[in-house]
Amino acid sequence: MHGRVVALTGPGKLEIQTYELDPPPEGGANLRVRRAQVCGSDVHMYHFRNPNFRNVVLGHEFVGEIVTLGPRLEVDSAGSPVTIGDRVVVVYFQTCGRCIACGRGEPNMCVNSIELMRRPPTATPHFHGAFASHYRLSPGQSFYKVPDEVSDAEVAGANCGLAQMLFSLDGVGLNRARTVVVQGAGGLGLYATAIAHHSGARVVVVEKEPVRIAAARAFGASEVIDMSTYATAEQRRVRLLELTHGHGADLVVEVTGHPEAFQEAVGFARTGGSIAAVGNLNAGDGFEVKISPAVFTRKNLRVHGYLRYDPWYLKRAVDFISDTREQYPFESLSDRVYGLEDVHAAIAGSESRQVARPAIIPS
Secondary structure, three states, rough: OOOEEEEEEOOOOEEEEEEEEOOOOOOEEEEEEEEOOHHHHHHHHOOOOOOOOOOOOOOOOOEEEEEEEEEOOOEEEOOOOOOOOEEEEOOOOOOOOOOOHHHHHHHHOOOOOOOOOOOOOOOOOOOOOOOOOOEOOOOOOOEOOOOOOOOOOHHHHHHHHHHHHHHHHHHHHHHHOEEEEEEOOOOHHHHHOOOOOEHOOOOEEEOOOOHHHHHHOOOOEEEEEEOOOOOOHHHHHHHHHHOOOOEEEEEEOOOOOOOHHHHHHHEEEEEEEEEEEOOOOOOOOOOOOOOOHHHHHHOOOOEEEOOOOOOOOOHHHHHHHHHHHOOOOOHHHHOEEEEEHHHHHHHHHHHOOOOOEEEOOOO
16 A cells, blocks of 8 residues: 655655555554644745754644554553544654653653654655655554544644643643733634633734634634734734733733744733743744843743643643534634645645645545
C-alpha cells in the first residue's frame, strides 16, 4: 500500500511525494489522515522562517483514523481501548522521557521533542506530518480517542491550538484573572477566548478583520477593540483603559506572531498583571522590538513564554470540546477545505487572515 505526503522542498516550494506505507512496529499504528488544518507555524515553515525545519512533511494539526495497529497497542494514552476504525488525535511532538527537562517533570520542554517532526520524507517511515494521506503514530507517542459525538471539524485543532492554550492559560493563572485581553482572533486567539470566557473571565479581543471579529464574539468576547477604528497602539491602550476604568488587563494573551504585539501587550497589562507570550516563535532581523526593562520592574509584570504543552493536555482539549461544543462553534474555525494538491492555496488563505484554520482533507 502506498500513501502521499506534501514535502517542503524549498521556501514556498511543495512537492507531493509517494511512499510505501509499511506495517507499524510494536506499539505503533498507521493512521489515515481524515482532516488536517493549517497552523501559523506551518506558514512560517513554508517560508523557511524556522531554521529547524527544512525538507520536512508539513502539517501537524489533525485528526486521524486507525487503519493498522502494531502489536501490543491496545489502549490510548488515557487507557481507553482502541481498534481499527477509531478516530484519534495525536500529540504532534514526542517527548523522550530521558532528557533533563523530562527528568524534572517538564515534558513540554523536552530537548528532543521536535526530532520526529524534522525528519525528511525520505526517511522511513516517511509519514511524519499531517499534510499527507497517512500518518505514522510512533511507539510511545501520546494519542487519544475521539468521542463519537465530536466531529472531525470540531476536533482537528485540538492537538495544537486548543491544547496549547489550555496549557498556557493554566500556567499563567487564568483562574485569578478578571479581565483578559486576547491579541488576535486566529485559531489560537479564538481558543483562548473560549477558554477564558468559560472560566468566567471578561474577554477583550484585539482584531481588525471583520470575519475574525464576528468569530471572536461567537467564542465569548465581551468587547472587541477594532484595529480599524483604533489604528495606533496608543489609541488601543487608551481604549482598553476606558473599558477597565483606568486599570488595564489582569492578563494579556499574545498569539499574533507579530513582535509589535508583545510590545503592545506590555501597555495593555495592569500593574501587577501577567502576559502569556505564545505567538512569537521567530527570531532575528524583522522580529525584534525595542523595549525598556524598567517597564517590567515598574509595573511588576509577570511574563511567561509557552512553547508546546504537557502531553496529557490533549486529553483535556478533547474533553473541553466535548463539554462545550453546544456553546462555542468549533466547527466554524475552518470554513475552507482544500485537497493535498491545494496546500499552496490553503497557506495563502491562512496568510490572508480570512479564515482561522484552513482545512486539508487528503481524500
